[in-house]
Amino acid sequence: MGLPQQQNENQESAVVRLAKEKAAQAVKKKSRKLLKQAGKKIAKLAVKAIVKAIALLTKMLLSFLSTIGLPAIGIILGIILVVIIIMMATTWAYGGNEAKLTGKDKQLQQYILSQSYSTVDMSRPEQRKFRVPEGLIASVIQIDSMVKGNEDYKALIHKMAVSLKPIFTYDKFNEWTETETTVCRDGKCDPPKRVKTDHWVSKLTNVEAWDGTTTYTYSPYTTPWVTSVKVDYETQKNTETEQYIDNETQTFPANQNIPIYGWKSEKVCDETGCKLNNVWEIIGYNQYSSPTTKVVPVMKTKVVENDKKIEIDTTTRTRSQKFNVNENSTIDYSRFDQILNQYNLGTDDKKLIEALYSFAGGQISYSEWLSGSLGSGGYDYGGYVGYDGTVIPGGGVPPQFMPFYLGAEKKYGVPWYVLAGIHYVETTFSTAPNMVSSAGAQGPMQFEPSTWASVGVDGDGDGKADIWNNADAIYTAGHYLAISGWASDPRKAIYAYNHADWYVDKVLRYADQFKNAATYVGGSSTGSKAQQVTTVGDRWIGHSTYVFGGGRNQSDINSGRFDCSSFVHWAFGQIGVNLGDLSSTSTDTLNNLGIKVPYNQAQPGDIVFFDTYKVNGHVGIYLGNGKFIGCQSSSGVAIADMTKSYWAQRFSGNVRRLIQN
Incomplete structure (x- = not known):
């Protein structure tokens, strides 16, 4: 604030x-x-x-x-x-x-x-x-x-x-639409065709108002398929040959056999059985002593056109990407x-x-x-600094940067959330399209090359200080704030980073927001297996894929391919708790383990169930403060808020405790 x-x-x-x-x-x-x-x-x-x-x-x-x-x-x-x-x-x-x-x-x-x-x-x-x-x-x-x-x-x-x-800030989000079309003609269907159409929309992400700041974070989800069927008909022209009998007048010389035509039944047999067919052929002859003219029936063939009505069924399935929104307001x-x-x-x-x-x-x-009774008059620069438990970010802070923030905090004494605040204000967590300012500042934390030359440090241990490297830039920001007098005057140190009071206020406002949105698990007084299991999966955040039925062999595990139940099984296995046969683990088998506890008594390390495609169709590990970690189909392993939007609607209240501390 x-x-x-x-x-x-x-x-x-x-x-x-x-x-x-x-x-x-x-x-x-x-x-x-x-x-x-x-x-x-x-x-x-x-x-x-x-x-x-x-x-x-x-x-x-x-x-x-x-x-x-x-x-x-x-x-x-x-x-x-x-x-x-x-x-x-x-x-x-x-x-x-x-x-x-x-x-x-x-x-x-x-x-x-x-x-x-x-x-x-x-x-x-x-x-x-x-x-x-x-x-x-x-x-x-x-x-x-x-x-x-x-x-x-x-x-x-x-x-x-x-x-x-x-001051309103908008970002672009892709609410794409995917359409699958299958056409069937007279019962014969063509292969389905899919077309994905991008639809970029502007959504409000941040508001700086006279009485505070409001931020909006968006999480994507895919809507279910919506199916429609359209039936059309068309007339198709067909040609086929047809036999018919025509009478012709023919002259026959004397003493010549004149054929007599008529229908004759013939027995025709094949693998399906026998039947009688009527055949038009010669059934006898007449003979005359003098030349004779006779009308003789003759079998002829003609081409006939007819119309055939064809049914055309067009099946269209449509789905799209939408976004759930989370609003967070700070009085300032x-x-x-x-x-x-x-x-x-x-x-x-x-x-x-x-x-x-x-x-x-x-x-x-x-x-x-x-x-100062709202907390702004006496900003807590040191809350949770040096916290020896697990810090789970919230408020839109990307988890992949947490090791750098916390490492720089440990080394230089600057709170992780202040570094995150500077990172967000400078380049929106390294997502700005061109991380070079009009003044020549460069990289994720916007250092001028001349300043970097004297203060840049190696944050990831690769032997060089790179102004464009996230780890190096974040560690250097901590180093710069430390040598600018953070320990004695934090506000002055931030002012040294950018000489503007509004900048200092903005950084501290976001720092306060990020600090309060985080979840703090464990700590010096705790270290039980129930608390350990809440953190072992952090390594897979941003580095895993949801695969239904995945995570049940070592190859999948090495590649970070899990579904919800195999991830829970893996996580507990990392702390020495065996949840049974991996190959057959499922939400149903997990639901039969441990003891059921009320949600208001849930503790970090418990497992929580959600009614998705079926009752208790999804499972995750409870972290506290209404959050859980699990392998979701939309994100892989990630931390989610079970008190809002999609998960709040599907939380069944089913909580089971697998570890008794």
Whole structure:
């Protein structure tokens, strides 16, 4: 999380200055009208919001009194109350509520609202909730106008909207579609044809808003096949020969035998049996003493065309790649605080902004953040540093970099999550398309070659320090922070890495996120087999393949080919626990081992089951904090969150304990 900048507690509040200087002008006719309308709103406001606003105002009034001489307390206190109430009413009115404004006031209200909507693309649903609230803009501009006496309200409103506008980051994801088509004609089918079509879509991955940061991580999955059948018909022209009898007149000479034609039955036999066929042939003869003309039947052949109706069945199966999304938000008012500091606002002024915004119905924890009660005021640079158990990354940190982060942490004393934060901010974990900056910085951790020449170290033991090598770059970042004074002033050390306060805040914000998203298993007080089994499979993360029925011979194991049950069998085997015959191991055999325990009593090292293609169709090893490690069809061996999305829907509640500590 970002850190609140040093607050000026002794700075005289803008309200006090206004009360002293402009007391006689505090109450105007317009303000009376707004107060009357705002009074109706007070009855409708949530009690919680009112109580918070009143509590903040009470604290501020006590603070204001400390800046005023005793003889003037009565007069000034009354004026301060009037000024604050007017500001609350004005904030409520200009903040888009139901105040019946007219003329320039109405125009100003509408302008605030339009500027609020301009901070996001309202045509994109995912951006709308990050819109800078109109009530917040109305709250801030009042204080600023008091400090600077600024009467150009529209310019101030526009500047504030632009300053607080969220920063959205989108990445491309391939939601491809695969289609398989099989065509059958008259019962004869062609081989199926598959076509895969890429469909790249933009998805929101990070938002830096005025009140914090939200990150979105996406995990792909393939939808089931969807089948459709289309039936068509076509007419096919066929030709075939056909015999027929035609009568012809023929002349026969005297004393010549004249054939007599007729049908004659013949017995025809083959391997299937015998049958009678009628054959047109000569059945006798006549003879005449003189030439004779006779009409004789003659067998002839002709070609005949006919139509045949053919059925064409087209079967189409379609599936696509989609993504489950995980959202992680962190409250951080660093950016908001920096903007207010530019206007020379003190702590009381900042708390007054929160009170005004709360009165207008807004939700904000700015004062808690300023005081450090949200954890930002006293950043824990050393939490989990030197942790001797297993650290399982979360929050999108690629597990393949963890050995480098932890190794550099051990050597240089810089927390692994700070190194991960720098790695993410610089090159998004080495995924930036061109890891060369406009200033000439290079590689995963963005060092300038001249700097690298003096500080670069060999992180992977290959005998050379390569600015493009992930291990070398991460170790060098730890080395650079160490020699820049990390042990005495961590914030100053990060500032030396990149000379910008916003950079320091951003790195620490992500560092805090990565630290809290990780799972910490084992440690100095633990070392049981149940805890050991949670880590033996880490070597296969990113280096394995899911094969149904795989992992049941040494060749598969050496190559990292497992299915879910063989991976569990292998993992327990690594710590000396035999789960039975490897060749026949399955989720069913594993479900018959150990004892069943309730999920709320699950411990790291237990095995958990999920209802996938069947009841208890998938199994993994529980790690704690709702996470498990297993061999998944979409990823090979990986750590998954069983409390969200796909796995949460399929977790059967079946937990079995195979090891009794």
